[in-house]
Amino acid sequence: MTDAVVFEVSRGRALLTGLVLGPLMTGGSVLILTAAVNPAAVEWLAPGSALTWLLYVVIGGVGTAFFGFATVGWLTLLRKPGPRLVVDAEGFTDTSSGVASGRTTWDQVTGWHLQHVQRQVNLCVTVQDPDSVLARMGPVKRLLSRANVKLVGTPVCIGLTNLRGGPEPVLAAFEQYHRQWSSRNSPR
Template sequence: MPTNETIILFSKRKLTKLLFFSVGYGLLGLRQIVKKRPGLVIDKTGFTDYSSGLAAGHVSWSDVRGIKIVSLPGHKQRYIAIILKNPHAYLERQSSALKRKAMTLNLRKYGSPVQLSDTSLRCTFDELHYHLQKHFDRSRPYVLN
């Protein structure tokens, strides 16, 4: 006899992954709250990122090819992708295999393993983008035509 309902069960594998990543990122977020250091430092040499579980650490302006804004399809959240001259060098220096894998996915999807967001920072997205772009532009040699 045909039924009018469809039952779809939970995927234990998917829920386990979700729980693992949620707990992992929750612990990383808690660590960021407890530590008394800034989320991001931008200066003439580059920037040092402590803002998330995928924080890249120090990125030199000499390693940066460009800065672009990326959006996730269907989401309002925007990110700043730091386009690197040699992104694999930044992947190789990551000590955590999980972090390296997540950054590799960012590289494949958005063209860079280094993504910055205002989510955990005390600034707006536009302020973050402005300061990064300003310091990056200042690090470039002037070209006179």
């Protein structure tokens, strides 16, 4: 990869997510699950009906597993050295999250758009064959990426909020390198 643009993770923001928000969400989920399993331990949150109890068990169990897994994954990702997004003349490599798509070449890319979800900004890259992207992922990553396909139309979603510099330099690099690739590979 010659002449690549490299994007690092902003450690401060990532640490806030991994060390504060993740444990808070996990703790809240554990609290809800505890209220269902042992209502006397958390009297003020005790479920009042069988339906509420069932909701507590489902929400608490799924939330504990999801947020616990996400927190551990986020902190593990922070420990890995190197860039999280590399954009070059042949494509880009995304390792910015636990569901990152890895290497995608420009010949696979049909377009991209920004997707704002609450205060998170994602670059959603539309690819010719989403199934081939999904096929190279592990089972958990594939499941979460299938949800991205349903939500935004593509399994390739790059979280830009935690990257240094924000969305603008990433978009500029995508536009520059994709335009260069297109001009080199367009039929004459």
